[in-house]
Amino acid sequence: MNAINTTYAGIWRAIPSPGPELRLGSPDDLLVQEVARQARLLQASRVGYRKRDSLYEAFIPDGTPLGGRSLPPIRGLSPEASRRANRLLGRGNGMRVRPGRDEEFGQLQADYFAV
Template sequence: MKAHDAALLRSARRLLARRAEGKRPPRRLPQPRVLPGGYVPEWWMSSINSSYAGIWRAIPSPGPELRIGSPDDLLVQEVAKQARLLQASLLGYRKRDSLYEAYVLSGAEGEGEPVPPTRGLSPELSRRANLFLGRGDGMRIPSARMEEANQMHTDYFAVWDRSRAYAAAVLALLQARA
C-alpha cells in the first residue's frame, strides 16, 4: 500500500507538471516498486516500511497548479492546499527529533532539569551532542513543546492520506481543464 501511495503521488506530480508546461502526458507513469508474484520476502517488506517507499522524496512543492488556472479557482486552491499539507508532513518528518532534550532526573518520574549546554557549542548543537553522548538520565520532550510535538506527530503520520487527497485534487483539476 505504501509503495502504491508513493507511486500515486509521483504520478500526480508528474502529470501536473507536464500539463503546467503545456506538454503532453508522459507515456509511462511511475509504478510502485513491488516484487512480482504472490510471495513477498520479509526483507523486502521491511525495506519498504523503513524507507516509507520513497514518499518523502515524492512530496511536491506548491506552484505548478498556478500555471494551469487562476489563484481564485477553487480547484487550484484545493491542489495548493493539499501540497501545503504534504509540506507540513515533510516538516514533521524532518523535525521530529529536534524536540527532544536530555535531562537530569530530580524527584518524581519525568521531573527534572535539562542537561546544561556544553560550553563553546551553539544551543542546538549542544542539545544534539547531549542526546548523542547520552548525557543525563534520559531524554524527553519539554512540556512547553508538547503541543508542537503532537502536531508534528499528526502531520508525520497523515502523509498517506494526504498523498491520496493530493492526487485526487490534481485529477479533479486536470479533468476540469481537459
C-alpha cells in the same frame, strides 16, 4: 540508491512545490484540489518528520513524571549543538520533549502522521 528511493525520503523528494494545483490543471477541478491538498499534507509530514526529533532533550529526572533538570550546555558549543550532542552521547538519565514545546511537538506529530 533503490532503498533510499523507496523510503520516506524518496517519497518526499517527489512532492511538488507549494501551489501544485497550478501545475496540474484548472484550480477549479475537484480532483486537482484534492491532489493539491494531499501534496500539502505530504509537505507537512516531511517537516514533521525532519523536525520533531529536534524538540527532544536529555535530562536528569527527579523522580516525578517528566520532572527534572535539563543538562547543562557543553562549553564551546551553541545551545542547539550542545542539546543534540547531549542526546546523541547518551548523557543524562532520560529523554523528554523540551519544556514549553509540547504544543509544537504535538502539531509536528500530527503532521507527521497526516498522510
